[in-house]
Amino acid sequence: xxxxxxxxxxxxxxxxxxxxxxxxxxxxxxxxxxxxxxxxxxxxxxxxxxxxxxxxxxxxxxxxxxxxxxxxxxxxxxxxxxxxxxxxxxxxxxxxxxxxxxxxxxxxxxxxxxxxxxxxxxxxxxxxxxxxxxxxxxxxxxxxxxxxxxxxxxxxxxxxxxxxxxxxxxxxxxxxxxxxxxxxxxxxxxxx
Numbered sequence: 001x002x003x004x005x006x007x008x009x010x011x012x013x014x015x016x017x018x019x020x021x022x023x024x025x026x027x028x029x030x031x032x033x034x035x036x037x038x039x040x041x042x043x044x045x046x047x048x049x050x051x052x053x054x055x056x057x058x059x060x061x062x063x064x065x066x067x068x069x070x071x072x073x074x075x076x077x078x079x080x081x082x083x084x085x086x087x088x089x090x091x092x093x094x095x096x097x098x099x100x101x102x103x104x105x106x107x108x109x110x111x112x113x114x115x116x117x118x119x120x121x122x123x124x125x126x127x128x129x130x131x132x133x134x135x136x137x138x139x140x141x142x143x144x145x146x147x148x149x150x151x152x153x154x155x156x157x158x159x160x161x162x163x164x165x166x167x168x169x170x171x172x173x174x175x176x177x178x179x180x181x182x183x184x185x186x187x188x189x190x191x192x
Contacts, residue, residue, distance in 0.1 A: 007170050008062040008069035015053040019139045020045060020148060020179045023054055027180070031058060040064050042172045044087060045180040059170075059183060073186070074166045076159045081125070083156055083187040088112075089176035090133075090151035102149035106131055109151055116173050120184075121164025122157045129155040138179065148179065154187075 014026045023045035031041050041060035048054060058065070059072060076082065090103040090112040103109045109131040110124075117124050135147040159165045172182030 005074050005166055005170070006062055007059055007072040007074050008065050009057055009059045009072050010065055010069045011055060011057045013053055014056050017045070017054040017056070018047075018052070019137045020150075021138045021140050023056055024179050027056060027058055031060070031064065042177050042183055043180050044183040044185070046087075056180075057183065057185075072169065074169045076162060076165055078159050078162050081156055081158050084154065085185045085187055086113075086153040086173065087181055087183065088116075088151045088153070088174045089148055089179070089181040090174070091149075091176070102133070103151060104133060104149070109133070109153070112151070113153055117157065119164070120168035120173055121161030121166075122159050122168070125156040125158065129153065148176075150181065 010030075012030070014023065017023045017026050023043070027041070027043045027045075041058050041064060043059070044057045046055045046057075062069060062071070090109055091100040092103055092108060092112065093099070094101045103112045110126065110129065113124055113129075113131070130153065132152045134150050134152070136150045138146050138148055168184050169186070173184055174182045176182070
């Protein structure tokens with residue numbers, strides 16, 4: 001998705017969505033292909049407790065969304081503390097091999113977030129950080145079911161570089177964003 005400070009989002013309930021691949025497909029059905037063939041949005045998927053559907057959030061530049069979409073604030077001054085939530089496909093390179101493995105322990109999860117935070121203009125308040133994981137099924141027709149490890153983060157962060165942080169809110173965090181990972185959400189603000 002292109003970097004641009006103007007960002008909006010829509011949310012919708014997808015009653016038939018029961019796995020991350022179905023959410024991915026539903027999102028592409030809503031958004032369609034961009035005129036220049038680039039990825040022009042990112043999304044997040046939260047499954048209902050009964051697994052009978054999901055709440056999907058899509059973020060994109062306002063010109064790619066309906067007029068009733070909600071603007072998303074992307075400009076924050078350095079030094080401000082914000083409450084955040086993030087779902088990511090946190091992984092690390094396996095020692096001695098050229099493949100990625102999911103981060104499972106709290107130390108691995110925190111290390112992954114710290115590395116990405118520094119690159120994206122913020123730092124984490126470790127004592128208040130909540131980090132957990134969940135295996136999510138991916139059901140692609142004609143392929144065996146496989147699982148992705150979804151890492152959930154919430155807590156407080158402090159903005160240290162406004163431009164990098166704005167880019168993180170606009171483009172998402174992490175390499176794996178195609179199946180609804182990486183959307184950094186600001187829950188509320190402090191010090192404003």
